[in-house]
Amino acid sequence: MNQLILGFKREYWEHKKLMVIMPMLVTALFCIVAMAATWSEEYRINGQSLELHSKSLNATGQDKTDQQVTKADEKAFIAEGLKVGSADQTSEKFWFSGVYLAAAWLASIFYALSSLYNDRRDKSILYWKTMPIPELQIVLIKLLFAIVGFSAVAVAISWLAGAVLMSYAQWVFPSEILADDPASMGFSKLVVWPILAIITGLFWCAPIYALVLYVSAKVSKMPILWLIIPVIVIRVLEGVLFHTQHIYGFLDAHSPFTLLARFSEMQSGREFLTTYWVDSFASMVLGLVVAAFFVWAAAWCRENNFDI
Amino acid sequence: MDAMICAKGLTKSYGTKFALNNFSFTLGAGRIMGLIGPNGAGKTTALRCLMGMASYQGNLAVLGRNPQHERMAMLKDIAYIADTAILPNWMTVAQLVEYTSGVHPKFDLAKANCFLKQTEIKRHSKISELSKGMVTQLHLALTISIDAKLLVLDEPTIGLDILYRKQFYEQLLNDYFDESKTILITTHQVEEVEHLLTDLVFIKNGNALMNIEMEALESQFLELRVSDSNLEHVRKFKPIHERKNLGSHNLIFEGVAASELVDFGHISTPSVADLFVAKMS
Numbered sequence: 388m389n390q391l392i393l394g395f396k397r398e399y400w401e402h403k404k405l406m407v408i409m410p411m412l413v414t415a416l417f418c419i420v421a422m423a424a425t426w427s428e429e430y431r432i433n434g435q436s437l438e439l440h441s442k443s444l445n446a447t448g449q450d451k452t453d454q455q456v457t458k459a460d461e462k463a464f465i466a467e468g469l470k471v472g473s474a475d476q477t478s479e480k481f482w483f484s485g486v487y488l489a490a491a492w493l494a495s496i497f498y499a500l501s502s503l504y505n506d507r508r509d510k511s512i513l514y515w516k517t518m519p520i521p522e523l524q525i526v527l528i529k530l531l532f533a534i535v536g537f538s539a540v541a542v543a544i545s546w547l548a549g550a551v552l553m554s555y556a557q558w559v560f561p562s563e564i565l566a567d568d569p570a571s572m573g574f575s576k577l578v579v580w581p582i583l584a585i586i587t588g589l590f591w592c593a594p595i596y597a598l599v600l601y602v603s604a605k606v607s608k609m610p611i612l613w614l615i616i617p618v619i620v621i622r623v624l625e626g627v628l629f630h631t632q633h634i635y636g637f638l639d640a641h642s643p644f645t646l647l648a649r650f651s652e653m654q655s656g657r658e659f660l661t662t663y664w665v666d667s668f669a670s671m672v673l674g675l676v677v678a679a680f681f682v683w684a685a686a687w688c689r690e691n692n693f694d695i
Numbered sequence: 696m697d698a699m700i701c702a703k704g705l706t707k708s709y710g711t712k713f714a715l716n717n718f719s720f721t722l723g724a725g726r727i728m729g730l731i732g733p734n735g736a737g738k739t740t741a742l743r744c745l746m747g748m749a750s751y752q753g754n755l756a757v758l759g760r761n762p763q764h765e766r767m768a769m770l771k772d773i774a775y776i777a778d779t780a781i782l783p784n785w786m787t788v789a790q791l792v793e794y795t796s797g798v799h800p801k802f803d804l805a806k807a808n809c810f811l812k813q814t815e816i817k818r819h820s821k822i823s824e825l826s827k828g829m830v831t832q833l834h835l836a837l838t839i840s841i842d843a844k845l846l847v848l849d850e851p852t853i854g855l856d857i858l859y860r861k862q863f864y865e866q867l868l869n870d871y872f873d874e875s876k877t878i879l880i881t882t883h884q885v886e887e888v889e890h891l892l893t894d895l896v897f898i899k900n901g902n903a904l905m906n907i908e909m910e911a912l913e914s915q916f917l918e919l920r921v922s923d924s925n926l927e928h929v930r931k932f933k934p935i936h937e938r939k940n941l942g943s944h945n946l947i948f949e950g951v952a953a954s955e956l957v958d959f960g961h962i963s964t965p966s967v968a969d970l971f972v973a974k975m976s
Contacts, residue, residue, distance in 0.1 A: 389797050389798070390797070390798045392797075393793070393794050394798075396794070397790075397794055400785075400786065400790050401785055401786075509781075509784065510777075510778065510780065511781050511782065511783040511784070512781075513748075513777035513778065513781045514777070514781045514783065516746070517746070517770065517773075517774065518770070518795070518798050519768075519770040519771050519798070519799065519800070520767075520798055691749075691750055
């Protein structure tokens, strides 16, 4: 057990910058967008409210100037405007956490691609190999860390960012707007959906990560090219020779980004669970078999052919 | 003598090239063996086979275990320094000590901390920030803190200055070695380990050229310094090596009794370095 914990700690020590930088960049992006959006929304609604308010007052025969519109009147109109503006966002259930997960999984692809390659290149593998730890265990830890570790850190940062952005929104907008806003970041969108995505991703995307780890354990140079070029070649050859795209289609379907894209389109957790854990269960099992093969192959390379 | 390592007919090839070719040797407990050979002789390959890091043909038992099939169990009783530059640069000293302490069942954390306190190595330093000598000290601290029965060293002091090299071997003897421990070492700096060794193996082209206990060296080999006048007489005894040396000639003989040569010049035991040159040429 201690070996497993230290295995994860070792990965965290080595890659903590990469793990944290991507979600932090996303957070920075969200902060900029939120501030810009707040400014433009306030500008638009304020202008709209004053115009509407003047019209309504004129219609009722009251003769108030723009300067006589009270602060309370203005807030009421802003609230109305925001509710109307956010009504079309109800289908975007997952976008906030989804962006964090996409960033985390992109970073984790690069992590997986370098994790079994860098220690061979700097020869530190010779030190790791003096420790009584099976290579299979090391590869499995890296697989788990790539899929779950990166995304878990990103989701944790998304919770913090969500809290900060909500606080900012509460400070800027009247409370009645946020309380009724159906697009505001609720528990399910921030917590349940990301966890569901991570668990599904662990099983569904395992063949992709296992393939990346195998490339990382096998090649002598430029692992990124050795990952991309064979996939392109397979796609072209399969298309030209057999007029099919079974292999490429399988890889594409099991990509974490395809998973996230499909997840974002779904209307409920039940629909998502049914799609991946019932309708596509056979493909998931096939993916796990493929993942097991690549994990074993990566461990074999570590055991027998690790020199660069 | 309990054999810590027993290699018989060890063979390893890379394509058509043989890195090890029917290589055999035995190393008993409490011994220090020097595996000496030129570049490309197969030393590192032999050590990697011993450590279960490379496949091979032939029979090999390390601590009574098969390195290919029982590597994990074997590694609990073996420590290995492949090169001083292999510690992960991105780690801090504290992280490396914590990791090694956590995953190796025979690692003595108190011993490692005690050893490190005697050095100038800071626990929060990154390994990339340490000098090569300090990295060697750190690696040695980690290695000798493992209560291993067998220590395998592959060119452990390469690239170090003379002070660190001396210090390395002193600490190895003082802090690690006792009659229950065994050391196998490969190095090019033969002169520095000569006084430590109990056994000597010369390897060339993947084959053991000579395998001898240091106690037997004196009786089996001798070096004779002769003047020009006696040179032709002693050549009849078929020296294995001959070199000119400031007006005299130094000849190395194998299996010739000292009494037969004593009248021709000054007799001594050849150094391992001279013997190595003699055997290799």
